[in-house]
């Protein structure tokens with residue numbers, strides 16, 4: 001349990017490269033994660049060369065972890081392999097629909113988190129890059145992903161060069177409910193977020209962004225409606241192009 005309580009995202013990495021054999025063994029162990037019907041609806045594209053990272057960097061809004069890490073892992077919801085197996089076996093995979101995408105996405109995310117846990121337990125640092133969903137189509141092009149393959153998680157991996165930043169979490173009351181989901185009053189909601197709002201780094205964050213409270217920083221600065229809607233529209237187009245919709 002100690003690992004889980006103490007883990008942190010690592011964004012700065014030593015120049016030392018992680019061996020390919022360690023990366024492979026992490027991936028192989030992670031593949032023992034639960035998977036929908038044991039279909040393993042995922043794959044991972046490993047990028048370790050400078051040219052590959054350079055191509056990916058702008059698609060992740062030049063977050064420095066891409067070029068600073070040892071290996072970039074792009075984990076994909078992948079129905080391509082399974083669908084082709086069905087085709088060569090003279091049967092219809094029936095996977096050009098949203099349920100199949102959800103199943104593959106769930107598989108891929110579980111697989112990704114298993115990679116992260118095993119990598120961290122082996123002394124490596126990792127960071128997810130949510131930007132993978134913002135520029136999914138362009139990332140797919142850079143990685144030459146075929147139809148029925150969608151990148152859903154990107155994880156940078158390397159030897160940690162610092163201890164990462166301490167982060168806070170909501171209390172158990174906010175995330176665990178007994179039996180049914182309770183009706184939460186406005187005051188309940190305020191209570192659940194009170195500690196988070198009182199956390200010094202968050203107070204500083206609100207001040208730096210010139211906002212009145214933390215929720216405004218999230219809703220107006222980090223994840224504004226216009227941006228959410230713009231990238232949702234392009235993701236839907238990409239799902240159509242990849243033949244899930």
Ligand SMILES: Cc1cc2nc3c(=O)[nH]c(=O)nc-3n(C[C@H](O)[C@H](O)[C@H](O)COP(=O)(O)O)c2cc1C
Nearest residue numbers: 007008009010011063127128129130131164165167
């Ligand atoms: C889906 C997802 C997307 C994320 N995207 C980014 C990102 O683009 N850049 C980044 O620096 N961290 C990213 N993170 C890391 C989170 O910021 C981090 O997990 C969170 O702040 C909690 O910190 P901790 O992991 O150290 O506990 C992402 C994490 C997840 C799960």
